[in-house]
Amino acid sequence: DIQMTQSPSSLSAPVGDRVTITCRASQSIANYLNWYQQKPGKAPKLLIYAASTLQSGVPSRFSGSGSGTDFTLTISSLQPEDFATYYCQQSYISPPTFGGGTKVEIK
Amino acid sequence: EVQLVQSGAEVKKPGESLKISCKVSGYSFTSYWIGWVRQMPGKGLEWMGIIYPGDSDTRYSPSFQGQVTISADKSISTAYLQWTSLKASDTAMYYCARRGVMVRGDRNGFDIWGQGTMVTVS
Numbered sequence: 001d002i003q004m005t006q007s008p009s010s011l012s013a014p015v016g017d018r019v020t021i022t023c024r025a026s027q028s029i030a031n032y033l034n035w036y037q038q039k040p041g042k043a044p045k046l047l048i049y050a051a052s053t054l055q056s057g058v059p060s061r062f063s064g065s066g067s068g069t070d071f072t073l074t075i076s077s078l079q080p081e082d083f084a085t086y087y088c089q090q091s092y093i094s095p096p097t098f099g100g101g102t103k104v105e106i107k
Numbered sequence: 108e109v110q111l112v113q114s115g116a117e118v119k120k121p122g123e124s125l126k127i128s129c130k131v132s133g134y135s136f137t138s139y140w141i142g143w144v145r146q147m148p149g150k151g152l153e154w155m156g157i158i159y160p161g162d163s164d165t166r167y168s169p170s171f172q173g174q175v176t177i178s179a180d181k182s183i184s185t186a187y188l189q190w191t192s193l194k195a196s197d198t199a200m201y202y203c204a205r206r207g208v209m210v211r212g213d214r215n216g217f218d219i220w221g222q223g224t225m226v227t228v229s
């Protein structure tokens with residue numbers, strides 16, 4: 001299975017900050033990388049697919065980049081509703097595997 | 108509105124069997140793959156397997172092969188996840204989710220999720 005490693009595992013930031021989360025794949029996955037947001041007690045929500053394409057309805061402060069093995073999710077200006085756990089997922093080779101998650105907390 | 112509505116929480120004893128469901132509405136059930144994802148308490152997401160209701164083609168993660176069975180009933184637009192003999196380690200939240208068609212081919216993520224079914228084995 002392809003291993004997906006996210007960093008950091010958690011971070012604390014104030015509202016308005018720029019936040020970057022990284023995701024590294026154990027082998028090249030081209031751009032088949034998805035990002036999800038999960039709030040406590042809720043199902044995950046797809047934010048970005050194909051590494052950089054925003055899912056419909058997702059605010060433009062979210063962006064994704066990368067290809068091959070290294071990817072980033074950036075929140076340009078952190079908002080109160082963005083405090084959640086974020087997961088990357090590769091969908092290049094089955095089984096699709098998730099990263100361990102990054103918990104974004106209020107500072 | 109596209110919706111995946113899962114069955115309610117379950118509390119079972121070790122060794123018991125269980126089948127949980129995921130009822131789909133708002134789109135053609137037979138045209139999209141439906142997958143299942145496990146989330147153990149306080150942990151991350153694990154991809155379990157996926158089914159194409161149109162022809163019941165089913166794929167499993169090696170980690171879950173032989174441990175669960177995924178099925179679908181086209182007549183009622185419902186997918187299922189079942190166990191024949193539950194263990195305490197099966198305690199988790201289980202999500203069904205639709206694999207999207209945002210990119211060509213089968214390398215898509217899950218674009219619509221159910222609300223989750225909590226399974227407690229104790």
